[in-house]
Amino acid sequence: MNTGILGQRYQADDALGYYEGPEVGHLLLRAFAEAGLDPDALDIDDLASLDEFRALGRAATVALADLASVAPRERVLDIGAGLGGPARFLAARRGAHVTALDATLRFCRAAELLTRGAGLADRVEVVRGDALALPFPNATFDVAWSQAVSQNIADKPRFIAEATRVVRPGGRVALFEVVAGPGGPLRLPVPWADHERESWLMRPEELRALIEAGPLELVAWNLGEAALATIAAAAQTLRPGTGAAALGLKLLMPDFEARMAGLARNVAEDRITLVQAVARRSGTHQ
Numbered sequence: 001m002n003t004g005i006l007g008q009r010y011q012a013d014d015a016l017g018y019y020e021g022p023e024v025g026h027l028l029l030r031a032f033a034e035a036g037l038d039p040d041a042l043d044i045d046d047l048a049s050l051d052e053f054r055a056l057g058r059a060a061t062v063a064l065a066d067l068a069s070v071a072p073r074e075r076v077l078d079i080g081a082g083l084g085g086p087a088r089f090l091a092a093r094r095g096a097h098v099t100a101l102d103a104t105l106r107f108c109r110a111a112e113l114l115t116r117g118a119g120l121a122d123r124v125e126v127v128r129g130d131a132l133a134l135p136f137p138n139a140t141f142d143v144a145w146s147q148a149v150s151q152n153i154a155d156k157p158r159f160i161a162e163a164t165r166v167v168r169p170g171g172r173v174a175l176f177e178v179v180a181g182p183g184g185p186l187r188l189p190v191p192w193a194d195h196e197r198e199s200w201l202m203r204p205e206e207l208r209a210l211i212e213a214g215p216l217e218l219v220a221w222n223l224g225e226a227a228l229a230t231i232a233a234a235a236q237t238l239r240p241g242t243g244a245a246a247l248g249l250k251l252l253m254p255d256f257e258a259r260m261a262g263l264a265r266n267v268a269e270d271r272i273t274l275v276q277a278v279a280r281r282s283g284t285h286q
């Protein structure tokens with residue numbers, strides 16, 4: 001096992017290594033220049049094709065924010081925040097105060113650059129850290145939020161336990177996850193892995209059992225088509241042209257389109273599916 005970026009030992013080291021690569025700041029600045037965007041006056045809608053770093057883009061974030069009823073002034077922790085697109089959305093459009101935590105240094109740096117450029121540094125704080133050892137006291141947040149991260153994490157019980165620990169009683173854990181389907185083993189590559197050792201997909205019933213085993217009450221559980229329906233409805237609410245065409249995840253992963261095609265093939269063959277889960281933390285308010 002390698003030593004992780006924070007000097008701790010990670011079960012998910014191979015997965016974290018998967019996300020390492022060159023710094024992205026200069027790529028972003030060049031792309032903004034080509035797209036005619038002012039890097040000091042960024043519109044979060046223009047960024048959505050780049051900073052929603054997973055399948056189904058901004059619409060998936062809108063759908064999860066609705067399901068989790070994220071409200072103004074709530075304190076949200078985005079676990080595995082990537083470039084911080086969902087965090088900025090929750091701050092700018094839902095009035096939340098968001099902590100965007102990610103383990104990958106180059107993504108944290110890019111998240112800070114984009115957050116400053118969007119004028120949201122007073123409402124979005126970027127923190128480098130590990131989902132399995134969250135650097136926050138118990139009950140710090142109203143919402144612990146995570147999208148498309150657990151597929152890179154082996155220790156699912158600890159992932160759920162840490163998200164639950166940092167939420168106050170009455171707060172919510174909100175997840176949008178890729179999970180294993182009944183159609184057979186994953187076909188690689190996919191956007192989160194080149195090798196089997198980088199991917200840990202759980203079955204939906206395992207995720208549900210983990211949630212229900214903790215001090216959490218499941219309030220929304222949308223699997224497969226049910227999740228896709230909420231995301232399709234959310235997509236209708238987006239401004240036409242959301243996501244500047246010159247930006248895109250190909251800036252981070254040049255072969256991203258081929259990887260997305262791999263993802264779509266796995267979905268079509270029922271090897272994977274998507275789930276949205278929102279659970280309320282039980283216990284008394286502190």
Ligand SMILES: C[S@@+](CC[C@H](N)C(=O)[O-])C[C@H]1O[C@@H](n2cnc3c(N)ncnc32)[C@H](O)[C@@H]1O
Nearest residue numbers: 052053080081082102103104130131147148149
């Ligand atoms: C597919 S991206 C999703 C990013 C973001 N949630 C989004 O939806 O735009 C997965 C992210 O999880 C992060 N990640 C993976 N393992 C992690 C861990 N143990 N702790 C914190 N972040 C982690 C990666 O660095 C990467 O930014």
